[in-house]
Amino acid sequence: MDTQPPTFSVVAPVYNEEQLIAEFCRRVIAALEPLGEPFELILVNDGCRDRSPDIMRELHQRDPRIKVINFSRNFGHQIAITAGTDYATGRAVIVIDSDLQDPPEVIPDLIARWREGYQVVYGVREERQGETWFKKTTAAIFYRLIVRITNVNIPVDTGDFRLMDRKVVDALKRMREHHRFMRGLSAWVGFRQTGVLYRRHARAAGTTKYPLRKMLRFALDGITSFSYLPLQLATYVGFIVAAISIIFLFVVFVMRLSNPAATEPAFYGQASTLASVLFLGAVQLISLGIIGEYVGRIYDEVKGRPLYIVAETLGIDETAATSAGNMRTTHKEQSPVIE
Structure with missing residues (x-):
């Protein structure tokens, strides 16, 4: 040998x-x-x-x-x-x-x-x-x-x-x-x-030993290992949603002043309110999921296995x-x- x-x-x-x-x-x-x-x-x-x-x-x-x-x-x-x-x-x-x-x-x-x-x-x-x-x-x-x-x-x-x-x-x-x-x-x-x-x-x-599920996990590992962009995107989306909400409130306020007799236009109803709540809830859950991915990686590291x-x-x-x-x-x- x-x-x-x-x-x-x-x-x-x-x-x-x-x-x-x-x-x-x-x-x-x-x-x-x-x-x-x-x-x-x-x-x-x-x-x-x-x-x-x-x-x-x-x-x-x-x-x-x-x-x-x-x-x-x-x-x-x-x-x-x-x-x-x-x-x-x-x-x-x-x-x-x-x-x-x-x-x-x-x-x-x-x-x-x-x-x-x-x-x-x-x-x-x-x-x-x-x-x-x-x-x-x-x-x-x-x-x-x-x-x-x-x-x-x-x-x-x-x-x-x-x-x-x-x-x-x-x-x-x-x-x-x-x-x-x-x-x-x-x-x-x-x-x-x-x-x-x-x-x-x-x-x-x-x-193949890399089906779609493993490919997605592998891609996620690559992105989260070398980029903070997903966390930054959650912040950007929050600012965008806040800006849209302010613009929407301003439009509603102006239309109220211009037509005070209209007590219940279509977009004042429950449907628009429900859609807004669901949209904001989805944004919050997505943001929490992104943060959770990074926190989970921190948890794996601190265990020291x-x-x-x-x-x-x-x-x-x-x-x-x-x-x-x-x-x-x-x-x-x-x-x-x-x-």
Whole structure:
């Protein structure tokens, strides 16, 4: 077994990918071996419910460069990326999904730009194969919206597929917020950044792990992590409603003076009053909901719970395990607890 420290660490979250995980590892290794430098492939088992954990164990036994982190349960895609980067020891860390939509063959292109001096090299999707019109449209709107409402230059049409220099990874390891938007955090830290164009492929097997509900939650995490605009919008709407109310009262007052005999015009009736009350109530509830989203995130942070719990690691260096020790159940390997 090669004890030379890895130059590259590839981090891949895995959730129910039994049909693809072996092929994914084969293609990653095939992309990296011609470079002639040591590397490691870290698979993060995010609470898989299929045969993925058994397959990953077999892959590790056949090739020690394939290392495995088993979570005690499902903690989510962004947390799995965080755990992988916590344990990665390479000078450069490449994050890629294990569903083969992001082709591993692009990794050498990312590395080439890193050798030119760039410290974050992200993949830019020039084409998204196998995705619906709805998903493509909403993704395009989201990326352009978040650029406009935040002061962080988050590249558009990008995902989590990227290479990060060790300095960037060390900076990210100091950020422990629970509602994580990793592509935003990697932009926030700064450093020299550039993109590499590639074509995102359709899924070869399995189903998407990001249905509409998770996509909406992910978008909300991204917006609330980097922008106060929703809170400011609640204030703006309050001022607008107040202004409309004052104008309405002024109109009613003028019409009363101009036609005092009209005791009950149509807009003085109960219908207009009920509509006004319902409108104001809706504005108040929406504003409270926005505030509640931010308060809920504060509550999650002050509880101080770890981002994840590791049940077992396979092939992970003890130095890396010790550096992430506050997130492990133990420094020794033990039986996995997969829910």
